Amino acid sequence: MSALPIDEPTENAIEGVVMPLRLPRVEELPAPAAEAVAEKLEDSLPDEGGNLEVLPDDEQAAEVLEGRVLVDQAASVPTTHRLAVLRDLRTDRPPVIPMWLRSREAAAERLRWEAEHAGYVCAYHTLRVPAYAGRLLRRSPRGLAWLVRDVARWVRDVETAPLRAGTIQRNATGEYLLVAREHKTRVRGRLIQVGIAALVAVVGGLLVNVAAPGWAQWGSLAAVLALLGKYGTPRDKQVFDRPVMPARVQRLTSDVVERALGAIGIAELAKAAAKHEIEFIAPIREDGPGWRADVNLPFGVTAADVMEVRNRLASALRRPLGAVWPEPVSEAHPGRLVLWVGHEEMRKQAQPAWPLLKAGRADLFQAFPYGTDNRGRWIPVELMFGNALIASMPRYGKTFALRVLLMACALDPSAELRLWELKGTGDLKSLEQVAHRYGSGASEEVLARALADLREVFAELERRAEVINDLPADLCPEFKVTRQLADTRALGLHPLVLAIDECQELFAHEEFGPEAAKLATAIIKRGPALGIIMLLATQRPDRKSLPTGISANAGIRICLRVMGQVETDMILGTGAHKSGIRPSLFTRNDKGISWTVGLADDPLLAKAAYLDAKTSDQIAKRARELREQAGTLSGHAIGEQPAPAIEHDLLADVLAVVGPEEEKIWNSRVAARLAELRPSVYGQWSGLDDAERTAAMTAALRPFGVQVGQVWGQLDSGDGANRRGFARADVVRLVSERRRVRAAAG
């Protein structure tokens, strides 16, 4: 009775909601209740003819027994449950068409693999033919001796000797006579058979010797010797060497998986493995260039627990770390594990050419291929309505990853590109010919231009918001940009891509940083719905280099090799390390390989398409042609400089907000007043805190030569404090000087 199904879904009191309800097992009930339940259950069991009496639904669902509700179900399976079972089966069942037959590339890869393997085995044995021949020759005399011995034993009917001896020992005369007669007949028959065989052999030998050509004689001799050699091979030895298979062709079997899972230091797994209780829910099969095992881990063990110790698992499987990839299946349950073991390390797998390399264009409203996963499948990325953050230690492929995204953006001729490559090595130079704004390097001049660009994009954000707000509901039902709206040039809602490589140069800059961070935070938060996409790459994901307001709003995160847990969590989100994602386990050679979140339900392993400088140039040229045809080349690409900022005179504005009675004043106060005076010019300062306003004002005053230093002033609370500020007289002097110079120049 205790094997009754429990925890079946049961309709609870909330209308229409099916909730699993844990009900008491029979043995948990008080004795009278248990008896009554047992009776009831007996009623519901099949009768002798196998017929089941099914109670009416509501009776089954809520039998009340002494104040306790019995909802254990009889054998009938509710439709909802059946659907769930079918759905579950669909996720687990192996594909009808094997993975390797699904694409031309996969089939070619498989054939290549088979041919390579066959070639390897042939070459291996061919090279060893002399050794095999020598071995057979050496063993042939022993083979002859053993043959004679075995034939003699057979003729003498040795196998019945114990039987005959037994009858003698038991004094069973009758039985003995019967067995002895049978023995005699057998021996005679066998002697005749051996005689005929010997005669055939001798005659055949003579015939070959007399009539057959030389090669046939030698061939026959070799065959006889080979057969004798094989016969003379002891059972524990072999004629042919077994090639020690290269690791990549070793098959993954359930024994291997079980042994490995049991050896990675998880107690429950070790117990289950020892009892062979690891549940394989589908046959182990080839999936892309590797083997795949689908496993239900023991209760309470999660896929993340296994992912955490991937290096131990690789050791237990005796495979290179880069070929062992335990993965969760979140659509099933946390204890479902897919263990994928590649034939070779991910970094060594041949990557097919990027599908947009030679032809085609991208549409940023649709997904485009970014890179391949560990099974060699293309990973699609949809950038529209998202932002991306790419981070890693230096030299592991950030810029290459960013380049793939930008090449796709470039191949969408409607997209406006604003590119800031702050490393200064010209990694994005090929895209200069299609960029609306472009800067390379970390000089003050480039950083100032990048900041000005952020201001421009921020202003564009406001404009787009107004345009969308004014659109009729039928044109813009979701209040966000659509392909149709983006193509309506007059609206100016085309995709705008703002990319900053090594963005820490800007965000950690003493003067420009605070303002840049505020602007970028606003853009990354509000941009997606307005068709503005931000792509950031950095080698320093700390708070100063990448303010949390920015990193927290990046939907797509690409994390290449990093040092450890802190960086992993900073880039991929808190808890990423704990859930078993370990970009710190990438090796020195795993360039371009990343863990990515935001591209699918589960984190994905991705190797960005490899686009070197030459191929990038070719793609960028094609992108320029597409833009020329579409008439969308603009800005830097056609030699236009940014439109001058709205005419204003900072020093005059300062004097307008600082009266003569304020001899010295704090920067932050002036910035706040300027933001009110001219929101269109200084509006972005209104969102900054005091320290940020101080820095922004210092940066703005510097080109005019206004001395900024410590100034004593009063806080709103009335307390005195020292803050950075300037003397009004300084500004007055500079304005007068400027007037004098202008007057002198006529």
Ligand SMILES: Nc1ncnc2c1ncn2[C@@H]1O[C@H](COP(=O)(O)OP(=O)(O)OP(=O)(O)O)[C@@H](O)[C@H]1O
């Ligand atoms: N997808 C890839 N496949 C193969 N190799 C790659 C890939 N991506 C990058 N690499 C290799 O890694 C090297 C470094 O790449 P990249 O310049 O993008 O690194 P980075 O992280 O931007 O470096 P830095 O921190 O200096 O800016 C490249 O020269 C290239 O050889």
